Amino acid sequence: MNVRIAPSILSADFAALGDAIATVERGGADLIHVDVMDGHFVPNLTMGPPVVKSLKRVAKVPLDVHLMITDPDKFIGPFAEAGADMISVHVEVLPHLHRTIGAIKQLGVKAGVVLNPATPVIAIKEIAGDVDFVLVMSVNPGFGGQTFIPRSESKVAEVRAVLDAAGNVAPIEIDGGIDLKTVGRVVRAGARILVAGSAIFHAPDPERATVALRAAADAALASPASR
Ligand code: DX5
Ligand code: ZN
Secondary structure (H helix, E strand, O other), rough: OOOHHHHHHHHHOEEEEEEEHHHHHHHHOOOOOEEEEOOOOOOOOOOOOHHHHHHHHHHOEEHHHEEEEEOHHHHHHHHHHHOEEEEEEEEHHHHOOHHHHHHHHHHHOEEEEEOOOOOOOHHHHHOOOOOOOOEEEEEOOOOOOOOOOOOOHHHHHHHHHHHOOOOOOOEEEEOOOOOOOOOHHHHHHOOOEEEEEEEEOOOOHHHHHHHHHHHHHHHHHHHOOOO
């Protein structure tokens, strides 16, 4: 499986999101990661369906919408309608996760589940056969630019084992503190979709930063230690 690069526009200039997307697309971005925060589940507020609708007009690559909100069931429909191609929801807020995953798929959208750093991998065991991807948070969600939590590396490998046991080849996405220093470790652990916000948009040249991250990911994938 190839590695996909998903720049997070959370660290881009919100007054120029269209330009930010075009820049990383020139650098070979595979997805655009959109961080939705409600000020309740996480201590920050970002954007909603109207912004996703506008992004959809300009993005050439799929939109990967990460819902960091307390009531995702209420907003899956509006985000799907706005043009989300992938929607991920946090297991921590969903008592009926199986139903939510089914609802996302029903809308023709790829469905992902997200694990916070303190959430054990066992939380996704019963749903492992049903998801299109699993997102492992390698920082506590809410802000860009935080430090990678080293334990996430072995957690990715644990999630891979749970998916494999369920016979699911779904990719693992990783989000938080991914840069040229951490990329090799997470790819070797089994991550195949790499979210990067500050490492790309706070770089002097986001297009080149996207290219560099992919090169580092591909090098790790080719190395013998890679799974
Ligand atoms: C954090 C968000 C991330 C964030 C990552 O809550 O889910 O997607 O943009 O930013 P970096 O790559 O700077 O850690
Ligand atoms: Zn995110």
